[in-house]
Amino acid sequence: MEKGISPAVIRRMPRYYRYLGELLEDGVERISSNDLSRRMHVTASQIRQDLNNFGGFGQQGYGYNVQFLYDEIGKILGQTHMNNVILVGVGNLGQAIANYVKFEKLSFRMIGLFDIDPAKKGKEVSGIKIQMVDELEAFIKTHQVDIVALTIPKESAEPIARKLTDLGVKAFWNFAHVDLDVPEGVIVENVHLSDSLMTLSYNITKMK
Amino acid sequence: MEKGISPAVIRRMPRYYRYLGELLEDGVERISSNDLSRRMHVTASQIRQDLNNFGGFGQQGYGYNVQFLYDEIGKILGQTHMNNVILVGVGNLGQAIANYVKFEKLSFRMIGLFDIDPAKKGKEVSGIKIQMVDELEAFIKTHQVDIVALTIPKESAEPIARKLTDLGVKAFWNFAHVDLDVPEGVIVENVHLSDSLMTLSYNITKMK
């Protein structure tokens, strides 16, 4: 689509998308970079420059049409097509994520849950039967799997990820507390809860 | 402690801490910035510069002592004292986080769970009885609460956060999909799962 967008910009796009969604809900039709900057606590200049990485979505003297801009950012973020997700590791966090994906996000669909514990076999979480990890290969070969969510202990993350990349998986949503070593072209999005808590702890300590 | 450390550096410290912890487990006694850089896939220069923000922890011709550096970073990240945590919103994610804090992190202690649903009153999650949100005020006045984890819908996040800051809460671990507007001096660490998924989705789309 576009090339060489800086990571800093990408990380801000979901936030724009969220604010625009709220404006839409509130029935706001148009917004200027200045108004938006005040709401979001960023500079208007940054907003205009960020958006211009992807195209001229606004109009002089008018601002941005909220619906249009929302849709455009949606396209940029890939919200126009469905992503099939499977999850490996149906513990507490895994169940929470399974539910989250099911109810919160319309462009993601949870289509499979896997665990290593035989006691969980066949049990249902948010309407999906839990399968065993050794059934993964067959499943992936017979279904379109776009994303694998890993909610497993760090020890198993690396071997499971390797097995999955060998089977052609191209994207991971990784909650295991380890950095996955994946082949070129495979995408890993990390959610490191522990790092997040540590950062919080640092800031608390600093404040005192 | 120290002043004006850039956010970029702070965000990397937990990762160093993690890698050093693993080296310790593997019985490695010393490590050079060069070795570490190869393992972590960052430049040696960045490692040395990051660490030097906090002091000269290494030695020429030798490198860094793993145990010493681990302990020093632990101090920097506030791992030397206990943080009492309470959690508001005992849904799927709340339960997962409650368990996570309980079992994964030694310097954090979950001391209270709160929900608005009367049906949950008195039930236990990871050994802690769920209380009602209207009991929050009394609890906070009688306990040392360092961090409040918010695992509630975005609609309730803002009012609850306001109430809590009024009661003197100084730090939030926020999982609600909204940016909290808090007074000066109050710390918010966000975990926006949705933003994370969107970033993943963007990268998948870009790859195609």
Added chain:
DNA sequence: ATTACATTGTTAATTGTTTGACAAGCCTGA
């Protein structure tokens, strides 16, 4: 003890990001 080597801490250069400024151009009301 001495020498060759390894490695840090630090300064300088480079690269990347954010902010400020303003010309160009659309909007709106008269």
Added chain:
DNA sequence: TCAGGCTTGTCAAACAATTAACAATGTAAT
């Protein structure tokens, strides 16, 4: 339709972060 006011897109300047380079200094082998 026209004039005045907004607001964008963009260029340039300021600022921040990363990388490279190297002198200073300790290590370790002989």
